[in-house]
Amino acid sequence: MTEAGAWTDERVELLKKLWNDGLSASQIAAELGNVTRNAVIGKVHRLGLSGRAKSPGSAAPRPRKPAARPPSHPAGHQSSGSAGLTRGNTALAPQFAPEIEAEAQVEREPAPAEDVVVPFSERVTIMDLREYMCRWPMGDPTSPEFRFCGGRSATGLPYCAYHARIAYQPAADRRRDRNKAIRA
DNA sequence: CCCTGATTCGC
DNA sequence: GCGAATCAGG
Numbered sequence A: 001m002t003e004a005g006a007w008t009d010e011r012v013e014l015l016k017k018l019w020n021d022g023l024s025a026s027q028i029a030a031e032l033g034n035v036t037r038n039a040v041i042g043k044v045h046r047l048g049l050s051g052r053a054k055s056p057g058s059a060a061p062r063p064r065k066p067a068a069r070p071p072s073h074p075a076g077h078q079s080s081g082s083a084g085l086t087r088g089n090t091a092l093a094p095q096f097a098p099e100i101e102a103e104a105q106v107e108r109e110p111a112p113a114e115d116v117v118v119p120f121s122e123r124v125t126i127m128d129l130r131e132y133m134c135r136w137p138m139g140d141p142t143s144p145e146f147r148f149c150g151g152r153s154a155t156g157l158p159y160c161a162y163h164a165r166i167a168y169q170p171a172a173d174r175r176r177d178r179n180k181a182i183r184a
Numbered sequence B: 001c002c003c004t005g006a007t008t009c010g011c
Numbered sequence C: 001g002c003g004a005a006t007c008a009g010g
Helices: A009-021 A025-032 A037-047 A161-168
Strands: none
Touching: A009 A025, A009 A037, A025 A037
């Protein structure tokens, strides 16, 4: 039986596929199993796959990175039960170019408040809004009862995963979560 | 608060 | 080669 944390050809190929598909390192790690997102990223770099969705024209400035690493190496604290690598599996937004209608004037629907998807307890006012909270508007902004979704927003997104989908509605809906029943 | 990839460096 | 720790950013 091969080691679970070994990079076999199959795993490497799956890694390439998923990485090329736009999945995040943590998602790939969760999909592969028994590996951390760091391991995935490390392997990705080692394979030379780094820089997936970066600006090709602009060379990323890579000055110096002190990377001060203290001596003590605790290491080996991957709790979360045993093999359950299911922490923040937040859906990330695919990198698609926002369609801009320069000629046609598209009627903007006044973003129907999907109060049904967000419990009242989760809603927040602008006062309680944090950077990591979904800014999906709910209700009439002029109303004192105006609230925001307040859900956990994905990285770099103003909305939570759910509202991000509604807001952008990508042409090609990328399947995010896959039913992984293989967890015997 | 949460996450993302990038990099370093001991193993 | 591997990946935890760390950095830097969103």
